[in-house]
Amino acid sequence: MNEFKSQKIKAVLKVLLKKKGLTYEALAEQMECSVPTIKRILGPEELTLNRLLHLCEILDTNLAEIETLTAEEETGSPSFTEEQDAFLAKNKNYFAYLMKLFDGMTPKQIADEYQLTARSTDKYLIGLEKHDLIRVTGKQKVKPAFKTVPNLGNGALARAHSESFIKSIAYFFIDLVREGLYSQKKKEERNQATFSTQVVKVSKASYLAWIEEQQKSMRSFEKLATYEEKTKAPEELMSAVIVSAHTLLKHDYEGLKKISSTFGEITNF
Secondary structure (H helix, E strand, C coil): CCHHHHHHHHHHHHHHHHHHCCCHHHHHHHHCCCHHHHHHHCCCCCCCHHHHHHHHHHCCCCHHHHHHHHHHHHHCCCECCHHHHHHHHHCHHHHHHHHHHHCCCCHHHHHHHHCCCHHHHHHHHHHHHHCCCEEECCCCCEEECCCCCCECCCCHHHHHHHHHHHHHHHHHHHHHHHHHHHCCCCHHHCCCCCCCCCCCCCCHHHHHHHHHHHHHHHHHHHHHHHHHHHHCCHHHCCCCCCCCCCCCCCCCCCCHHHHHCCCCCCCCC
C-alpha cells in the first residue's frame, strides 16, 4: 500500500475510533493484541489488508466508505488529533522542531543550525514519532506525518501559539512595508510586499464558496512550489510568504469599527 495513502487511511480510522468512543485499550482487546501493537498498526507499521478489514469490521464500516472518507480527508485541511494538539501545546520546542521538518530541513540540518547534540536530536525524533507526528521512509528519511501543515484549529495548540504567530507575521510585514516606503535603495532592489483589507457585504453561501476556491488555489500553488523545489536550482528560487485571514460577521459586530477607523476619526471642528 502506498505509504502516504496508508497514513491517510490511518487518520480516517482514528477519527472513526474517536466517534465510536473506542480507546486503544478497547480496540486492543477486540483485536486480541497489546496496546503497543495497536499504536504500531495505526502509526509507522505497514497496514495490511487483513488488519484493515478487521478494523472495518470493528468500526462497522467497509472499504468503500473508508475510500470516500480518505478522499474527503485529502481535499480538506488536515488537523492534529487531540493527543497531538495537547502534546505540541505543552512542548513548544517539539512544535518548533516539527515546523522545521515541514520546511524541508533534515534532522542533521536542524542540529547544525541550532547546535543540537545527538541526544537532543534523538529525543525530538522519539517524542514526535511516539505521537505519530513524523514517519521514517524506506530510505531512512524523516518526514512529517502530514503532507501539509495541519490547521491549528481552536484547541490548546491554537491558544498557545495563535497570538504570538499573528503578531510575528504582522511585524514581519510592517518591516517590509516600511522598507518599501523609506528605504534609500533603488525601487528594483527593495523587497516588495503587498497588504490589503476589504470589507464586503455578501451571503454566507457565497462566502463559503469563495473560501473553497481559495483553498483549491492554495493547494495548487503548494503543488507547484513542491515541483519547482525539486526541479529548479536553489539560486532560481525565492521564498513566497502568503498570509490568509478571513471571517464572516454580522453588520453590528463592534470590532468592525476598528477597521472603519483605520485611517482616522471624522469629528466636528
